[in-house]
Amino acid sequence: AQQAATLEAQSKGLAALRERARACRACPLWEPATGTVFGExxxxxxxxxxxxQPGDQEDLLGRPFVGPAGQLFDRALGELGLDRRAWYVTNAVKHFKFEQRGKQRLxxxxxxxxxxxxxxxxxGELAxxxxxxxxCLGVTAAEAVLGRRVALLAERGQWHAAQDGTPALVTVHPAWVLRQRDGAAREAAFRGFVDDLALLAGQPV
Ligand code: URA
Structure with missing residues:
Protein backbone atom coordinates (compact mmCIF):
# COMPACT_ATOMS: atom_id res chain seq x y z
CA ALA A 1 0.00 0.00 0.00
CA GLN A 2 2.88 2.28 0.85
CA GLN A 3 4.52 1.88 -2.52
CA ALA A 4 1.17 2.30 -4.27
CA ALA A 5 0.54 5.62 -2.50
CA THR A 6 4.04 6.82 -3.38
CA LEU A 7 3.68 5.89 -7.04
CA GLU A 8 0.25 7.48 -7.25
CA ALA A 9 1.56 10.67 -5.62
CA GLN A 10 4.34 10.95 -8.18
CA SER A 11 2.10 10.40 -11.16
CA LYS A 12 -1.15 12.13 -10.19
CA GLY A 13 -0.05 14.46 -7.45
CA LEU A 14 -1.42 15.59 -4.17
CA ALA A 15 -4.98 16.30 -5.24
CA ALA A 16 -5.63 12.63 -6.05
CA LEU A 17 -4.01 11.54 -2.81
CA ARG A 18 -6.09 13.99 -0.76
CA GLU A 19 -9.25 12.78 -2.45
CA ARG A 20 -8.47 9.15 -1.65
CA ALA A 21 -7.53 9.93 1.95
CA ARG A 22 -10.98 11.42 2.54
CA ALA A 23 -12.43 7.91 2.45
CA CYS A 24 -9.62 6.12 4.31
CA ARG A 25 -10.77 3.24 6.52
CA ALA A 26 -7.35 1.70 7.14
CA CYS A 27 -7.76 2.04 10.92
CA PRO A 28 -10.74 2.69 13.24
CA LEU A 29 -9.93 6.38 13.88
CA TRP A 30 -12.05 7.61 10.97
CA GLU A 31 -15.33 6.71 12.64
CA PRO A 32 -15.57 9.03 15.66
CA ALA A 33 -13.65 11.82 13.88
CA THR A 34 -15.37 14.55 11.86
CA GLY A 35 -13.19 13.87 8.84
CA THR A 36 -9.70 13.35 7.46
CA VAL A 37 -7.40 16.30 8.09
CA PHE A 38 -5.03 16.12 5.13
CA GLY A 39 -1.98 18.33 4.62
CA GLU A 40 -2.34 21.85 3.30
CA GLN A 53 -2.24 14.37 14.56
CA PRO A 54 -5.08 16.89 14.32
CA GLY A 55 -6.53 18.26 17.57
CA ASP A 56 -10.08 19.27 18.43
CA GLN A 57 -10.18 22.44 16.32
CA GLU A 58 -8.31 20.89 13.41
CA ASP A 59 -10.88 18.09 13.37
CA LEU A 60 -13.78 20.54 13.35
CA LEU A 61 -12.27 22.84 10.70
CA GLY A 62 -10.61 20.11 8.61
CA ARG A 63 -7.27 21.96 8.53
CA PRO A 64 -3.91 21.21 10.23
CA PHE A 65 -2.45 23.39 13.00
CA VAL A 66 -5.24 25.94 13.29
CA GLY A 67 -5.76 25.50 17.07
CA PRO A 68 -3.63 26.55 20.08
CA ALA A 69 -0.57 24.48 19.06
CA GLY A 70 -0.64 26.02 15.59
CA GLN A 71 -0.89 29.50 17.06
CA LEU A 72 2.13 28.87 19.29
CA PHE A 73 4.03 27.53 16.28
CA ASP A 74 3.20 30.72 14.37
CA ARG A 75 4.41 32.86 17.28
CA ALA A 76 7.74 30.96 17.38
CA LEU A 77 8.19 31.36 13.61
CA GLY A 78 7.24 35.03 13.87
CA GLU A 79 10.15 35.63 16.25
CA LEU A 80 12.45 34.34 13.51
CA GLY A 81 10.80 36.34 10.76
CA LEU A 82 9.46 33.11 9.20
CA ASP A 83 5.98 32.47 7.85
CA ARG A 84 4.58 28.99 7.20
CA ARG A 85 2.06 30.11 4.58
CA ALA A 86 4.50 29.22 1.79
CA TRP A 87 5.09 25.79 3.34
CA TYR A 88 3.18 22.52 3.25
CA VAL A 89 1.86 21.56 6.70
CA THR A 90 0.62 18.07 7.54
CA ASN A 91 0.47 15.41 10.26
CA ALA A 92 1.75 11.86 10.73
CA VAL A 93 -1.81 10.74 11.59
CA LYS A 94 -4.73 12.23 9.67
CA HIS A 95 -7.61 11.70 12.10
CA PHE A 96 -8.21 13.21 15.56
CA LYS A 97 -8.12 10.53 18.26
CA PHE A 98 -9.89 11.54 21.45
CA GLU A 99 -11.61 10.45 24.58
CA GLN A 100 -15.00 12.06 25.23
CA ARG A 101 -15.17 13.56 28.75
CA GLY A 102 -18.48 15.32 29.16
CA LYS A 103 -18.48 18.02 26.51
CA GLN A 104 -14.73 17.91 26.12
CA ARG A 105 -12.79 15.80 23.66
CA LEU A 106 -9.40 14.99 25.15
CA GLY A 124 2.77 9.96 -0.56
CA GLU A 125 2.75 13.64 0.39
CA LEU A 126 6.54 13.71 0.84
CA ALA A 127 7.05 11.90 -2.48
CA CYS A 136 9.33 17.27 12.46
CA LEU A 137 7.29 18.55 15.42
CA GLY A 138 7.55 15.95 18.19
CA VAL A 139 8.57 12.32 18.39
CA THR A 140 5.63 10.82 16.46
CA ALA A 141 6.40 13.04 13.46
CA ALA A 142 10.13 12.42 13.74
CA GLU A 143 9.74 8.64 13.83
CA ALA A 144 7.32 8.68 10.86
CA VAL A 145 9.68 10.82 8.77
CA LEU A 146 13.00 9.23 9.76
CA GLY A 147 11.62 5.68 9.80
CA ARG A 148 13.34 4.74 13.04
CA ARG A 149 13.08 5.21 16.79
CA VAL A 150 13.99 8.75 17.83
CA ALA A 151 15.29 9.94 21.22
CA LEU A 152 13.70 13.37 21.05
CA LEU A 153 15.64 15.17 23.75
CA ALA A 154 18.99 13.93 22.44
CA GLU A 155 18.17 14.48 18.76
CA ARG A 156 16.19 17.73 18.79
CA GLY A 157 17.73 20.88 17.36
CA GLN A 158 19.66 18.97 14.67
CA TRP A 159 19.28 17.96 11.04
CA HIS A 160 18.80 14.26 10.37
CA ALA A 161 18.26 12.32 7.14
CA ALA A 162 14.67 11.44 6.24
CA GLN A 163 14.14 8.04 4.60
CA ASP A 164 14.69 9.56 1.14
CA GLY A 165 17.72 11.54 2.34
CA THR A 166 15.99 14.95 2.67
CA PRO A 167 17.40 16.92 5.63
CA ALA A 168 14.84 16.85 8.46
CA LEU A 169 14.96 19.10 11.50
CA VAL A 170 13.68 17.46 14.69
CA THR A 171 12.18 19.56 17.46
CA VAL A 172 9.58 19.36 20.21
CA HIS A 173 5.85 19.56 19.62
CA PRO A 174 4.27 22.98 20.30
CA ALA A 175 1.54 21.28 22.40
CA TRP A 176 4.30 20.06 24.72
CA VAL A 177 5.40 23.69 25.18
CA LEU A 178 1.79 24.59 26.07
CA ARG A 179 1.56 21.72 28.57
CA GLN A 180 4.43 23.02 30.76
CA ARG A 181 3.20 23.56 34.31
CA ASP A 182 4.07 27.16 35.10
CA GLY A 183 4.96 30.32 33.26
CA ALA A 184 8.73 30.02 33.73
CA ALA A 185 8.85 26.42 32.44
CA ARG A 186 6.64 27.35 29.51
CA GLU A 187 8.85 30.31 28.62
CA ALA A 188 12.00 28.14 28.80
CA ALA A 189 10.36 25.49 26.61
CA PHE A 190 9.26 28.17 24.13
CA ARG A 191 12.80 29.61 23.95
CA GLY A 192 14.20 26.14 23.26
CA PHE A 193 11.61 25.60 20.53
CA VAL A 194 12.54 28.93 18.89
CA ASP A 195 16.26 28.05 19.14
CA ASP A 196 15.64 24.74 17.32
CA LEU A 197 13.56 26.43 14.62
CA ALA A 198 16.32 29.02 14.14
CA LEU A 199 18.10 26.34 12.08
CA LEU A 200 15.52 27.13 9.39
CA ALA A 201 16.60 30.75 9.15
CA GLY A 202 18.91 31.20 6.19
CA GLN A 203 17.43 28.18 4.43
CA PRO A 204 15.96 28.78 0.98
CA VAL A 205 12.33 29.41 1.93
N1 URA B 1 -1.20 19.10 16.85
C1 URA B 1 -0.69 18.44 15.79
O1 URA B 1 0.20 17.63 15.91
N2 URA B 1 -1.21 18.70 14.60
C2 URA B 1 -2.19 19.56 14.40
O2 URA B 1 -2.60 19.73 13.27
C3 URA B 1 -2.70 20.25 15.52
C4 URA B 1 -2.19 19.99 16.73
Missing part, protein backbone atom coordinates in the same frame (compact mmCIF):
# COMPACT_ATOMS: atom_id res chain seq x y z
CA UNK A 41 -0.10 24.12 1.25
CA UNK A 42 1.50 24.49 -2.18
CA UNK A 43 2.49 21.21 -3.86
CA UNK A 44 5.84 22.78 -4.77
CA UNK A 45 6.59 23.93 -1.20
CA UNK A 46 10.28 23.93 -0.30
CA UNK A 47 9.57 23.10 3.33
CA UNK A 48 7.20 20.46 4.70
CA UNK A 49 6.15 20.60 8.37
CA UNK A 50 4.97 17.35 9.95
CA UNK A 51 2.99 17.27 13.23
CA UNK A 52 1.50 14.40 15.20
CA UNK A 107 -6.49 14.23 22.81
CA UNK A 108 -5.23 10.64 22.85
CA UNK A 109 -2.03 9.49 21.20
CA UNK A 110 -2.59 7.19 18.21
CA UNK A 111 -1.54 3.58 18.82
CA UNK A 112 1.46 2.19 16.91
CA UNK A 113 -0.75 0.23 14.48
CA UNK A 114 -2.86 3.34 13.83
CA UNK A 115 0.29 5.35 13.15
CA UNK A 116 1.50 2.63 10.80
CA UNK A 117 -1.81 2.47 8.95
CA UNK A 118 -1.59 6.22 8.24
CA UNK A 119 2.04 6.26 7.09
CA UNK A 120 1.39 5.74 3.34
CA UNK A 121 -0.43 9.10 3.20
CA UNK A 122 2.52 10.98 4.66
CA UNK A 123 4.94 9.11 2.42
CA UNK A 128 4.75 14.30 -4.33
CA UNK A 129 6.28 17.47 -2.91
CA UNK A 130 9.96 16.50 -2.70
CA UNK A 131 10.74 19.43 -0.40
CA UNK A 132 14.23 20.69 0.33
CA UNK A 133 13.71 20.56 4.09
CA UNK A 134 11.35 18.78 6.49
CA UNK A 135 10.47 19.96 10.00
Missing amino acids: GPDDARIVVVGE HQRAAPDEQRACLPWLQ AIRAERIV
Whole structure:
Protein backbone atom coordinates (compact mmCIF):
# COMPACT_ATOMS: atom_id res chain seq x y z
CA ALA A 1 0.00 0.00 0.00
CA GLN A 2 2.88 2.28 0.85
CA GLN A 3 4.52 1.88 -2.52
CA ALA A 4 1.17 2.30 -4.27
CA ALA A 5 0.54 5.62 -2.50
CA THR A 6 4.04 6.82 -3.38
CA LEU A 7 3.68 5.89 -7.04
CA GLU A 8 0.25 7.48 -7.25
CA ALA A 9 1.56 10.67 -5.62
CA GLN A 10 4.34 10.95 -8.18
CA SER A 11 2.10 10.40 -11.16
CA LYS A 12 -1.15 12.13 -10.19
CA GLY A 13 -0.05 14.46 -7.45
CA LEU A 14 -1.42 15.59 -4.17
CA ALA A 15 -4.98 16.30 -5.24
CA ALA A 16 -5.63 12.63 -6.05
CA LEU A 17 -4.01 11.54 -2.81
CA ARG A 18 -6.09 13.99 -0.76
CA GLU A 19 -9.25 12.78 -2.45
CA ARG A 20 -8.47 9.15 -1.65
CA ALA A 21 -7.53 9.93 1.95
CA ARG A 22 -10.98 11.42 2.54
CA ALA A 23 -12.43 7.91 2.45
CA CYS A 24 -9.62 6.12 4.31
CA ARG A 25 -10.77 3.24 6.52
CA ALA A 26 -7.35 1.70 7.14
CA CYS A 27 -7.76 2.04 10.92
CA PRO A 28 -10.74 2.69 13.24
CA LEU A 29 -9.93 6.38 13.88
CA TRP A 30 -12.05 7.61 10.97
CA GLU A 31 -15.33 6.71 12.64
CA PRO A 32 -15.57 9.03 15.66
CA ALA A 33 -13.65 11.82 13.88
CA THR A 34 -15.37 14.55 11.86
CA GLY A 35 -13.19 13.87 8.84
CA THR A 36 -9.70 13.35 7.46
CA VAL A 37 -7.40 16.30 8.09
CA PHE A 38 -5.03 16.12 5.13
CA GLY A 39 -1.98 18.33 4.62
CA GLU A 40 -2.34 21.85 3.30
CA GLY A 41 -0.10 24.12 1.25
CA PRO A 42 1.50 24.49 -2.18
CA ASP A 43 2.49 21.21 -3.86
CA ASP A 44 5.84 22.78 -4.77
CA ALA A 45 6.59 23.93 -1.20
CA ARG A 46 10.28 23.93 -0.30
CA ILE A 47 9.57 23.10 3.33
CA VAL A 48 7.20 20.46 4.70
CA VAL A 49 6.15 20.60 8.37
CA VAL A 50 4.97 17.35 9.95
CA GLY A 51 2.99 17.27 13.23
CA GLU A 52 1.50 14.40 15.20
CA GLN A 53 -2.24 14.37 14.56
CA PRO A 54 -5.08 16.89 14.32
CA GLY A 55 -6.53 18.26 17.57
CA ASP A 56 -10.08 19.27 18.43
CA GLN A 57 -10.18 22.44 16.32
CA GLU A 58 -8.31 20.89 13.41
CA ASP A 59 -10.88 18.09 13.37
CA LEU A 60 -13.78 20.54 13.35
CA LEU A 61 -12.27 22.84 10.70
CA GLY A 62 -10.61 20.11 8.61
CA ARG A 63 -7.27 21.96 8.53
CA PRO A 64 -3.91 21.21 10.23
CA PHE A 65 -2.45 23.39 13.00
CA VAL A 66 -5.24 25.94 13.29
CA GLY A 67 -5.76 25.50 17.07
CA PRO A 68 -3.63 26.55 20.08
CA ALA A 69 -0.57 24.48 19.06
CA GLY A 70 -0.64 26.02 15.59
CA GLN A 71 -0.89 29.50 17.06
CA LEU A 72 2.13 28.87 19.29
CA PHE A 73 4.03 27.53 16.28
CA ASP A 74 3.20 30.72 14.37
CA ARG A 75 4.41 32.86 17.28
CA ALA A 76 7.74 30.96 17.38
CA LEU A 77 8.19 31.36 13.61
CA GLY A 78 7.24 35.03 13.87
CA GLU A 79 10.15 35.63 16.25
CA LEU A 80 12.45 34.34 13.51
CA GLY A 81 10.80 36.34 10.76
CA LEU A 82 9.46 33.11 9.20
CA ASP A 83 5.98 32.47 7.85
CA ARG A 84 4.58 28.99 7.20
CA ARG A 85 2.06 30.11 4.58
CA ALA A 86 4.50 29.22 1.79
CA TRP A 87 5.09 25.79 3.34
CA TYR A 88 3.18 22.52 3.25
CA VAL A 89 1.86 21.56 6.70
CA THR A 90 0.62 18.07 7.54
CA ASN A 91 0.47 15.41 10.26
CA ALA A 92 1.75 11.86 10.73
CA VAL A 93 -1.81 10.74 11.59
CA LYS A 94 -4.73 12.23 9.67
CA HIS A 95 -7.61 11.70 12.10
CA PHE A 96 -8.21 13.21 15.56
CA LYS A 97 -8.12 10.53 18.26
CA PHE A 98 -9.89 11.54 21.45
CA GLU A 99 -11.61 10.45 24.58
CA GLN A 100 -15.00 12.06 25.23
CA ARG A 101 -15.17 13.56 28.75
CA GLY A 102 -18.48 15.32 29.16
CA LYS A 103 -18.48 18.02 26.51
CA GLN A 104 -14.73 17.91 26.12
CA ARG A 105 -12.79 15.80 23.66
CA LEU A 106 -9.40 14.99 25.15
CA HIS A 107 -6.49 14.23 22.81
CA GLN A 108 -5.23 10.64 22.85
CA ARG A 109 -2.03 9.49 21.20
CA ALA A 110 -2.59 7.19 18.21
CA ALA A 111 -1.54 3.58 18.82
CA PRO A 112 1.46 2.19 16.91
CA ASP A 113 -0.75 0.23 14.48
CA GLU A 114 -2.86 3.34 13.83
CA GLN A 115 0.29 5.35 13.15
CA ARG A 116 1.50 2.63 10.80
CA ALA A 117 -1.81 2.47 8.95
CA CYS A 118 -1.59 6.22 8.24
CA LEU A 119 2.04 6.26 7.09
CA PRO A 120 1.39 5.74 3.34
CA TRP A 121 -0.43 9.10 3.20
CA LEU A 122 2.52 10.98 4.66
CA GLN A 123 4.94 9.11 2.42
CA GLY A 124 2.77 9.96 -0.56
CA GLU A 125 2.75 13.64 0.39
CA LEU A 126 6.54 13.71 0.84
CA ALA A 127 7.05 11.90 -2.48
CA ALA A 128 4.75 14.30 -4.33
CA ILE A 129 6.28 17.47 -2.91
CA ARG A 130 9.96 16.50 -2.70
CA ALA A 131 10.74 19.43 -0.40
CA GLU A 132 14.23 20.69 0.33
CA ARG A 133 13.71 20.56 4.09
CA ILE A 134 11.35 18.78 6.49
CA VAL A 135 10.47 19.96 10.00
CA CYS A 136 9.33 17.27 12.46
CA LEU A 137 7.29 18.55 15.42
CA GLY A 138 7.55 15.95 18.19
CA VAL A 139 8.57 12.32 18.39
CA THR A 140 5.63 10.82 16.46
CA ALA A 141 6.40 13.04 13.46
CA ALA A 142 10.13 12.42 13.74
CA GLU A 143 9.74 8.64 13.83
CA ALA A 144 7.32 8.68 10.86
CA VAL A 145 9.68 10.82 8.77
CA LEU A 146 13.00 9.23 9.76
CA GLY A 147 11.62 5.68 9.80
CA ARG A 148 13.34 4.74 13.04
CA ARG A 149 13.08 5.21 16.79
CA VAL A 150 13.99 8.75 17.83
CA ALA A 151 15.29 9.94 21.22
CA LEU A 152 13.70 13.37 21.05
CA LEU A 153 15.64 15.17 23.75
CA ALA A 154 18.99 13.93 22.44
CA GLU A 155 18.17 14.48 18.76
CA ARG A 156 16.19 17.73 18.79
CA GLY A 157 17.73 20.88 17.36
CA GLN A 158 19.66 18.97 14.67
CA TRP A 159 19.28 17.96 11.04
CA HIS A 160 18.80 14.26 10.37
CA ALA A 161 18.26 12.32 7.14
CA ALA A 162 14.67 11.44 6.24
CA GLN A 163 14.14 8.04 4.60
CA ASP A 164 14.69 9.56 1.14
CA GLY A 165 17.72 11.54 2.34
CA THR A 166 15.99 14.95 2.67
CA PRO A 167 17.40 16.92 5.63
CA ALA A 168 14.84 16.85 8.46
CA LEU A 169 14.96 19.10 11.50
CA VAL A 170 13.68 17.46 14.69
CA THR A 171 12.18 19.56 17.46
CA VAL A 172 9.58 19.36 20.21
CA HIS A 173 5.85 19.56 19.62
CA PRO A 174 4.27 22.98 20.30
CA ALA A 175 1.54 21.28 22.40
CA TRP A 176 4.30 20.06 24.72
CA VAL A 177 5.40 23.69 25.18
CA LEU A 178 1.79 24.59 26.07
CA ARG A 179 1.56 21.72 28.57
CA GLN A 180 4.43 23.02 30.76
CA ARG A 181 3.20 23.56 34.31
CA ASP A 182 4.07 27.16 35.10
CA GLY A 183 4.96 30.32 33.26
CA ALA A 184 8.73 30.02 33.73
CA ALA A 185 8.85 26.42 32.44
CA ARG A 186 6.64 27.35 29.51
CA GLU A 187 8.85 30.31 28.62
CA ALA A 188 12.00 28.14 28.80
CA ALA A 189 10.36 25.49 26.61
CA PHE A 190 9.26 28.17 24.13
CA ARG A 191 12.80 29.61 23.95
CA GLY A 192 14.20 26.14 23.26
CA PHE A 193 11.61 25.60 20.53
CA VAL A 194 12.54 28.93 18.89
CA ASP A 195 16.26 28.05 19.14
CA ASP A 196 15.64 24.74 17.32
CA LEU A 197 13.56 26.43 14.62
CA ALA A 198 16.32 29.02 14.14
CA LEU A 199 18.10 26.34 12.08
CA LEU A 200 15.52 27.13 9.39
CA ALA A 201 16.60 30.75 9.15
CA GLY A 202 18.91 31.20 6.19
CA GLN A 203 17.43 28.18 4.43
CA PRO A 204 15.96 28.78 0.98
CA VAL A 205 12.33 29.41 1.93
N1 URA B 1 -1.20 19.10 16.85
C1 URA B 1 -0.69 18.44 15.79
O1 URA B 1 0.20 17.63 15.91
N2 URA B 1 -1.21 18.70 14.60
C2 URA B 1 -2.19 19.56 14.40
O2 URA B 1 -2.60 19.73 13.27
C3 URA B 1 -2.70 20.25 15.52
C4 URA B 1 -2.19 19.99 16.73
